[in-house]
Amino acid sequence: MPEPRPSRRTTVAALAAATALALVTGCGAADMTRQSSPYAAARGAKTVTLSVQSWVGAQADTAVAGYLLEHELGYRVDTVQVDEVPAWDALSQGRVDAILEDWGHPEQQKRYVEEKKTIVDGGELGVTGHxxxxxxxxxxxxxxxxxxxxxxxxxxxxxxxxxxxxxxxxxxxxxxxxxxxxxxxxxxxxxxxxxxxxxxxxxxxxxxxxxxxxxxxxxxxxxxxxxxxxxxxxxxxxxxxxxxxxxxxxxxxxxxxHTPLRKYLNARFADEGGRAAAFLKKFHWTVEAQNEVALMIAEDKLTPRQAAQKWVERHEDLWRPWVG
Structure with a gap:
């Protein structure tokens, strides 16, 4: 959460979070502090690697985006968990392809978006954080x-x-x-x-x-x-x-x-990522939609994949424009 924020969220809780993240997609999640995804920035491959943050709202974003990328667009999706600031380094280096919920990091934005141009703004998520x-x-x-x-x-x-x-x-x-x-x-x-x-x-x-x-x-x-x-x-x-x-x-x-939350994409992925990159740029939902999925994960104890599937089945009118 934020740059002034969560920047976003003892042991049992950490284990539970790791378990939930591993279920965001069928391909699992990796700890970015230990390894990077072998699928990130893979030229010509129909793979996407998403950075997922530790709070449940960000898990909801990644779960729904990953589910649609897999089931509607035919991509393999991998996820990695990494803290907010290191996620920018990983994104710049192509170790992940996209961050779907950033709470505002002006120093990283200046360095990577404006100066190095290794990251591009993927547009607003549709949710304002505070x-x-x-x-x-x-x-x-x-x-x-x-x-x-x-x-x-x-x-x-x-x-x-x-x-x-x-x-x-x-x-x-x-x-x-x-x-x-x-x-x-x-x-x-x-x-x-x-x-x-x-x-x-x-x-x-x-x-x-x-x-x-x-x-x-x-x-x-x-x-x-x-x-x-x-x-x-x-x-x-x-x-x-x-x-x-x-x-x-x-x-x-x-x-x-109050911070409109934004998405960021690796610059090469934004140019060469085809339908996946176009989809992630269009991915834009509401507080109510995010909370609906987050509540299923956190309170109803559904896996992120199960919660995403339920939401997708209920709201085709909302997500259909994202996939084109």
Whole structure:
């Protein structure tokens, strides 16, 4: 998730995520930190390699795109899991062909798209992402002033946990996500401790447990995300975002922006990838569509392939224009 974002999401959760990713396509997924796909950038071959991020929304993108590439266009699809910033290096080098959900990385965009020209913009995904701080709606209704960051100090005692070292807890996801939260806590002079759950799955588990017990909590979270349908949450107003207010990571003292999520393709693949490249450029869906697939994966426990198949069977009117 984002460049200020998740930049997108302990062990059991990591294993579950890896298992889900392996089922995105019949060809499995590889860990990009250990190896690259043998099918990426293969000249003349009907193969496509997609980078898939760890959060379930990105898994939904890749599952549906991969399913259609295989079943409608006849391609072999391989997937690799890699963190957000390294994914740009892999894409530039042709080790993957496409990233379907980028939350905004201006340094990488400048380097690879504008200067090296090894990556091309594949257009908007159709989903706008936003990161923020959230409290459960049941707590916001009981204490409406908690939705203003200036009042968080009044609730330090209610937000304290065993991991927060005597301060109020601000729950984050994976340490690999790009987040401004430590700088925000410091620069806004808040008596909070950023505590990393370890992954999106672990963070969801913790949020659900808090909600089950009706406990107050403060968490870094992002939209779109299916969990809002299960645990209603209300955003805490941070100082207003203005262009450039997050330029210096050490001095950030403003809210996260709203970011139209984008796709990026390896430049050679964009030129030589034929119908696959054309399809990925056209792939453009809604928050509702993404959440429908994500919910089937995360809550209904379908494999990404099963969820993609169900969505494709229900929504031919939406995907047919993508395949031409």
């Amino acid at each position: 990161i923020g701080w959230f409290v459960p709606t049941y707590f916001a209704e009981e204490h409406p002033d908690v939705t203003d960051w200036k009042n968080l100090g009044r609730y330090t005692d209610r937000l304290r946990t065993a991991e927060s070292r005597g301060k109020g807890q601000l729950l984050d996801g994976s340490p690999s996500y790009v987040t401004n939260d430590k700088a925000l806590v410091k620069n806004l002079k808040l008596d909070l401790e950023v505590v990393f759950a370890g992954s999106e799955a672990a963070q969801i588990t913790q949020i659900k447990q808090f909600a089950k017990e009706k406990k107050p909590f403060l968490t870094y979270w992002y939209q779109p995300q299916w969990l809002f349908e299960r645990v209603p949450m209300t955003e805490v107003r941070l100082p207003e975002y203005t262009e450039g207010c997050d330029a210096d990571p050490e001095k950030v003292a403003c809210a996260y922006p």
